[in-house]
Amino acid sequence: MNNSWRFLLIFSVALTMPTRLVASERESSEVASDTHIVQRIAIENFTFVPATLEVAVGTLVSWVNEDDVPHVVIGTDPGSPVKSGALDTDDRYSVELDHPGTYRYFCSLHPHMTGTVIVK
Amino acid sequence: MAHLNDDKQLDRRHFLKCMAWVGTGAVWTMSSGVLSGSPLGTSNRGAMAAHTHGGGLRFVQISDSHIGFNKEPNPLPQATLQSAMERIRTLTPQPAFVIHTGDVSHLSKPDELDTAAQIIGAVGNTVHFVPGEHDVIGDGGRAFFQRFGEQPDRKWYSFDAGGAHFIGLVNVLDLRPGGFGQLGAEQLAWLEQDVKARTSSTPIVVFAHMPLWTVYSDWGWGTDDAPQALGLLRGFGSVTVLNGHIHQVLQKVEGNIHFHTARSTAYPQPAPGTAPSPGPLKVAAEVLHSLLGISTVTQHVHDRKLAIVDDTLPS
Secondary structure, three states, rough: OOHHHHHHHHHHHHHHOOHHHHHHHHOOOOOOOOOOEEEEEEEEEEEEEOOOOEEOOEEEEEEEEEOOOOOOOOOOOOOOOEEEEEOOOOOOEEEEEEEEEEEEEEEEEOOOEEEEEEEO | OOOOOHOOOHHHHHEEEEEEEOOOOEEEEEEEEEEEEEOOOOOOOHHHHHHHOEEEEEEEEEOOEOEEEEOOOOOOHHHHHHHHHHHHOOOOOOOOOEEEOOOOOOOOHHHHHHHHHHHHHHOOEEEOOOOOOHOOOOOOOOHHHHHHOOOOOOOOOOOOEEEEEEEEEOOOOOOOOOOOEEEEEEHHHHHHHHHHHHOOOOOEEEOOOOOOOOOOHHHOOOOOOOOHHHOOOOOOOOOEEEEOOOOOOOOEEEEEEEEEEOOOOOOOOOOOOOOOOOOOOOOOOHHHHHHHOOEEEEEEEOOOOEEEEEEEOOO
């Protein structure tokens, strides 16, 4: 598939998505292919929003830091694929979750901040 | 329960008193095992009074310089840190040493740590550091300890000065989901051995970044295993705990233990529960500037408690 066709396909998919997902597509440079679904988790006021998110297998989950201080998203369970670096304001961290399960995570700088992604 | 200034909730007036400390620091004078504090900067009246009262050990605490922070209300925290260090240089007589209670940097970047080291090093005095959570991002504090560590084989340490025993603890590593700060079993075991050799009349000063008392659990302002650490210090006649992290002056007295948190040299944070989050408190630049530079705060000691009193702003 040439680049023009790829662009048109992504664009047409984006048009059919809910507003929030379209916003994610626009912001993200990490949408690897037209088959990805992107779900966004906002980090705002030292909380993960939504705190619990259910997604389909293969979803690209994206955390975006909307606070004025850095956060670090780390999976709670050993071997978790969730592991960001320092996320300063407006920084984004994305990971594709391609196995069903419950992925718990927290902010390693502010550990009272916790969240869960359920992949079905 | 957290006891705020003078056992009152922090209203706006009290908050502004605390704000006057932003960008300055504190001078601590120890006499007969009791620490008394006074604000550093503005006029030196408080500092001089503290120094001449008993003529004991004097040292300075600074905290939360957050070099690398570049947003409102203070996009230039290096300038306010510089201001704090200049205040220290003008103190007469000079303090025995300075302690920095963490968050030296904002993102643990080497250039942030280098900038901080350069500014703080200019004070020409011994400086003892403990890291904040902002100093250990990504590398577990490796870059921080390379620059500011005191022991090759461990991150926490102690030293004696002026007849008192000083203990620098690290409570920002290996934090657990859903928890607060943490010291960990290894550090607690070391602490037990460290204080075992001291007589109960030895004044103890503990300093660490996150509060060793639960200031506000909703914002994670506390340390999970602080009770175990404090339990090891109950037998001492005088224990003072100095922390940073919350960017405001709060205090609490619990038996023989006096708790104090320091203001930041970078930006203020809201009083517990007064904002949606503990993020930087946005204040107008002219307000911050005036509080940094020209406000005068005098501290008196009554019954071993700290009281902060507003002074007239100089013209």
